[in-house]
Amino acid sequence: MSRFAILITPFLWLAMLVMPVAAHAERVRDLGSFQSVRSNQLTGYGIVVGLDGTGDDNLAYLTQAMRGVSGRFGLQLPAGVNPALKNAAAVMITAELPAFAKPGQRIDITVSTIGKAKSLRGGALILTPLYGADGEIYAMAQGNLAVAGLGVSGKDGSKLTVNVPTVGRIPEGASVERAVATGFDSAPVLRWNLSQADFLTASRVRDAINSAYPGIATIEDGVTLALTLPMGANERAGMMARIEMLDVTPAETAAKVIVNSRSGTVVISKMVRLSPAAISHGSLILRVEENPQVSQPAPFSKGKTAVVPDSTITAEQQGNHVALFEPGASLSDVVAALNALGASPSDLVAILEALKQAGSLRAEMVVI
Incomplete structure (x- = not known):
């Protein structure tokens, strides 16, 4: 060549x-989403135990956390004693609470170390509350970790690490304890948001919705449409489903x-x-x-x-x-x-x- x-x-x-x-039509559901129908992020701070000497050792915040955990079970550690904690690790737990999740449903969680722990392989997460942005508890997490990575080291200082052994997941590792109020069935106005701001696309979506349901959609700005829907979850859900399947030709990109x-x-x-x-x-x-x-x-x-x-x-x-x-x-x-x-x-x-x-x-x- x-x-x-x-x-x-x-x-x-x-x-x-x-x-x-040539421009082609897209479904409304592919151009944006309803404002109230969204997931929520949850976080928590916990302890993973049962590690094979790959934990955080003697870190102060881990020792304090262990004192709190043991105190919940009636075990008081002596003051001034810092136990060797190579078999435990302080971790942050993150999860995503889906829209309309109800108490008793299970969600996946991700567990990540925040200290010097070398690996979470073989560990188990102690019962930990997961908090929302409002400071309320929305789920409780616990279970055995699935870790894709591994890390080993020799006495001469040589190390071998495969993938990331300091992050693990627990499928269905948290139980939902509180539902998030969305106002889906009672709010007088539901808002639909474009994924990307564009006045022409917003106008076309409004026209498509009003063609199917005259007069229910108005534009608030380049992203948001306000929809006046009848009260009641049953009828409102049916209308939202049909609106999401409407075809709209989006505006040309900038x-x-x-x-x-x-x-x-x-x-x-x-x-x-x-x-x-x-x-x-x-x-x-x-x-x-x-x-x-x-x-x-x-x-x-x-x-x-x-x-x-x-x-x-x-x-x-x-x-x-x-x-x-x-x-x-x-x-x-x-x-x-x-x-x-x-x-x-x-x-x-x-x-x-x-x-x-x-x-x-x-x-x-x-x-x-």
Whole structure:
């Protein structure tokens, strides 16, 4: 394969990925969600016991936590005594409480160390309350951990770690104790939020809903629609289900150029346009070659063997082409011109930045 073909291949893929396509309808449920129908995050602080010498050892906060745990069971540790706790670890527990979760249902939890514990493999979590953002207890967690990673060490200091042994999960490890009030069946107005703010998309969603149920949807801003639905969970749930399945054609995405400065990846949206501009792109290749020679004196000349430097310097200008963009040039024109210039991904970033500075690139540049 020629060098030119190798250079243009990434841009051919880029053109295939972001070439304009016909707009198509999306379901309302794929464009956003109802404000009250959401999950809630839970957190808790607990102790994992039963570890095989991979715990937190003698850390003060672990000792204090163990005193609290033992106190709940009527066991008082002597004051001033810090037990060796290599078989225990202080952990943070996180979980996600689904919408409409009811007491008695089970949810998955994730357990992570917060100290110097080396591994949670083989440990068991002691009964721990999980709190919501309001400080109330919503679930109780307990169970044996499933840890995908492992870590071992030798007496000479050598270590081997596979995956992350300091994080584990307990499937269905927490029992829901309190339901979250959503106001789903009694709120006078239900709000539906777009995943991304867009006034045109919000207007189209409103029109689609009002076509099915006249006059129930109004726009509050570029994200939120207010829906006036009849009271009662039974009828309201049926209407919400039908609303979520309505088809809406979303608005065209904004013109953006996304640049990943670490990997050199560049993504150009199909709405990018260029005003009149000319691009000259070329690279100067400077080569310095050193070919030292050994100088051997003639016999009986009393000379010494020496290394004689031999340098060769060459300069070469490659790719000195100029590309001209007419007014309103589209993405396909940009890709075709950059292919002709033989630009590499790093060159593409430099060219786009220069076009933006010149005011010719009609798009927002986002560097991540």
